[in-house]
Amino acid sequence: MDSEVLFHILQDLGLPEDYGEKRGLPFYEEAKILVKIGLNPYGKTIYLEPDTAKAWKKMKKAALDENIELLPLSGFRSIHTQAAIIRMKLEAGRTLDDIMTANAPPGYSQHHTGRALDICTPGFIVPEKAFDQTPAFQWLTIRAQEFGFIMSYPERNSEGFIYEPWHWYFVL
Ligand SMILES: [Zn+2]
Structure with a gap:
């Protein structure tokens, strides 16, 4: 821009x-190139850049294999x-x-890049702090890094944003 x-x-x-x-x-x-990754729980189509979309798909499947359902809440945003x-x-x-x-x-x-993803799970579909009490979050803290995702805004982050346990950024 x-x-x-x-x-x-x-x-x-x-x-x-x-x-x-x-x-x-x-x-x-x-992001210049975006792909659809599906709908969020509110029926909105979510877009990510292609590499992030691929990693998300893999991570979602790995979680599901352990009975953890990860859902996209928000992806690319202009x-x-x-x-x-x-x-x-x-x-x-x-x-x-x-x-x-x-x-x-x-x-x-980070959402401008198509590499950031707000994640939720059935039963907890809002971007709120208590997401960190869900099994989905517990799974992400252990496994997300394997797939290239890191939590950008932990508590007391240096950027001055609120704690966002739902916000994950693809860094590979
Ligand atoms: Zn976010």
């Missing part, structure tokens, strides 16, 4: 151009969609500072 366009999107939300930089957040390019999510929360009356602890500014979300 053109940096002028990105600056305009940030300014539009009330964020300074250098917000991401100042906070030490890496910029993430949008810079524009990220801006729209933040705008919706602002319109709902939340402050920008508060929103910025749970949502990366547009351009700085």
Whole structure:
């Protein structure tokens, strides 16, 4: 994305151009090629970049072999969609500072790359902290790394995001 366009999107939300930089957040390019990996529990089609999609498929199968069902909740998200999510929360009356602890500014979300995946499991289909109490999460903490996935935002992460046990990033 053109940096002028990105600056305009940030300014539009009330964020300074250098917000991401100042906070030490890496910029993430949008994926160019995406593949469908299926539907999330709400019926929305989820997309990932091809290598991540392949790794996800393998990991999902390995989990299922141990009676753990992993479901995708969210995958690729464009810079524009990220801006729209933040705008919706602002319109709902939340402050920008508060929103910025749970949502990366547009351009700085790992979801732009198609390599990040929010994972849930039947019976727990919301991105909430208590996901870490599920057998699915326990399985992920032991096995996800084998498939190239790491949990990006553990408790007290240096990026200043809330603890996100559901958010996994493909790093191979
Ligand atoms: Zn996420």
